[in-house]
Amino acid sequence: DAMVIQNPRYQVTQFGKPVTLSCSQTLNHNVMYWYQQKSSQAPKLLFHYYDKDFNNEADTPDNFQSRRPNTSFCFLDIRSPGLGDAAMYLCATSSRLGGQGETQYFGPGTRLLVL
């Protein structure tokens, strides 16, 4: 089945220690998104890639970076995690940008704990 895969499902890191979360997709979608979701809140978009074009949300901290080496993979790098970065990180994909109502399909998420 075509799907969005995120690894690992749970990640524990130390305060200030860089961490990378990964996402892969077999849908061959052009767009990949990263969301941060804190407890009892809606997902918050951090950035997205349309093919190789990177689009950062205005309020995404510089501490968050992303890489997309090819169509299938996208990484979220947190350079110096703080306690406030503990959250669920969701990856999503869509075939085109959402301006024409494209559905976003989500992965299972990575739950990040910062000690």
Place this chain on the structure above:
Amino acid sequence: AQKVTQAQTEISVVEKEDVTLDCVYETRDTTYYLFWYKQPPSGELVFLIRRNSFDEQNEISGRYSWNFQKSTSSFNFTITASQVVDSAVYFCALSSYNQGGKLIFGQGTELSVKP
């Protein structure tokens, strides 16, 4: 500005009861898209339905039905004969071309179905 309001933060029902989750949206765009996602305790956001602003037909899928009314800017979701497996957080979301296609989420409604 676009906004989605899910006024019900938590709903608790007993199995086999019918339950309706409310969603009210605000947008100035004439072309827009509405979505419902389900987020079970495992964390993955599961796509349920997409509706465009020109299609006001109600939709039924098994025990799920959706009522889209442009006159009241509402897109409500009803689960008939609820089951324990329906327990989850449900998000309503909005996107439009003029807003760059971003998904604007409501705050979510946590549904608890008790046996």
